[in-house]
Amino acid sequence: MNETDAHRDGPYREGHPDWLRLNRANWDDRVRVHAASDFYDLSGFRAGGDTLRAFELAELGDVTGLRLLHLQCHMGQDTLSWARRGAEVTGLDFSEKAISTARALAADVGLADRARFVVSDVYEAGAALGGERFDVVYTGIGALVWLPDLVRWARVVASLLDEGGALYLAEFHPLTDMLGDDGRTVERDYFEERGQVEDFAYTYTGGPELTETVSVEWFHPLGEVLTAISGAGLRVDFLHEHPFTLFQRYPVLERDEDGYHRFPPGQPGVPLMYSLRATKLGPAPDREPPAQ
Template identity: 45%
Template sequence: MNREHMIHTNLLRWNEMTSIHEKSAFYDVAKFKAGACTLKSVELDEIGDVTGKSLLHLQCHFGMDTMSWARRGARVTGIDLSDKAIALARSLNDEMGLDARFLCSDVYDAPAAVGGEKFDIVFTSYGVLCWLPDLDAWARVVSDSLKPGGTFFIAEGHPVENILEWDNEALKVAYPYFDPAPIECASDTSYADRTVKVAHTVTYQWQHSLGRIVGALIGAGLTIESLKEYPFSAYEKYPGYMEQGEDGWWRLKSQEVNVPLLFSIKAAKAK
């Protein structure tokens, strides 16, 4: 299976997901339109004040996080592969009178899509790395998009979370931790609404170890300032076996299981 076919297959899936996600309680577009911030505590605490700063959001989906950064004073650009998602992002942006810029582009073509512009902050989060076949090229995009002294931040599902599945009331290893080969996945619903059946059921995803992620960023010339791991997830990764706290994070119900479900990395480009 060639890479172009796999990426196109994923695009078809995400284009279909966009209309489902727009209507879902998970994304709650109505609440966002009313002024809610979709950003989570991990990125808000780590990135801090963005007033007046330029921010590039890679793999932004339909842009609610991007526009949340705009509401906090950043000059934002969101990029996503899905033309349906970018169209929805632009529509929401215009409806709310915000000044976010949205561009449809493969993440690897982001520097060309923005015309070589450099940013104070490059941001990406929650379910992004599994769609990327080439981490080294991705890390170079991050580095090339930053101004000298600029900050990169990612909050993402932990690689350990991605290899586990619930089986007979226990977490078991279902996928290899170290494996560069693409994984063909099949699902007839979305994480955002498991009641809606989808037509494009197949996706191709890649597993990246934490060391591989860190190594790619270092290899691209970035300095790691912080690496944190957390015992909670941004969504109900294992349906029926997790519960959502008042803080919005999802945790395993079993107190006997203690594995990392999320990580964040903050890195800097040399001045």
């Protein structure tokens, strides 16, 4: 069985047949740009910076002594920020270059003894981690769009949690993918199932130009996310929709005193992010979720 076939367990969303290789090459290429960018500010992080958002800290709570796994961790700053708060952390990402950067960063900030980083596709995390289980699986902030199959993803998450452990997910709201550049006009189908092949010369941090420019993304409605999670045997404890996002997604948004971007007062808003926590109560049921 090849890598592409291995991901067809569940309602696979069609995209480019070589999506995994394309996305890995694209993210490998982004690392050199991101590591040098002001957006990621690695020098500031080495000096004690923190990359976690206030709502994440409030919702997940005290992580002291907990075993926390961060899926799709990129260069590891969020992972290491949880370690600074007392968690024993593992970061996992399919980009070897990103993981190399994360390991070096952990050593630079004196956390190499409490933070390990593993190279793996998220769908193969169970094998890569040798069956280990965790108190918390943390993920999000632009992660789910890179995954074609959320049923398989949720099953992987459930298999990585101890009973009583929790998934904590913070993500951009799928409604934001519907809207055009003005933040008002609906331009994209909320229920689009096909993978979107993109070709951009630059990553979101700006230049320099990439050499691996093609990627494949999938849009996941909120109902799909919740159905996949509950179908994997996790109880959703809360779902919070937030009226802010982390960057200037649309020109109309205004930056508030906390650094979030919101629609201006007096203008109708839509949810721009969401966060949820789901707890593993017992073995995952041996059934497929109902068709959407």
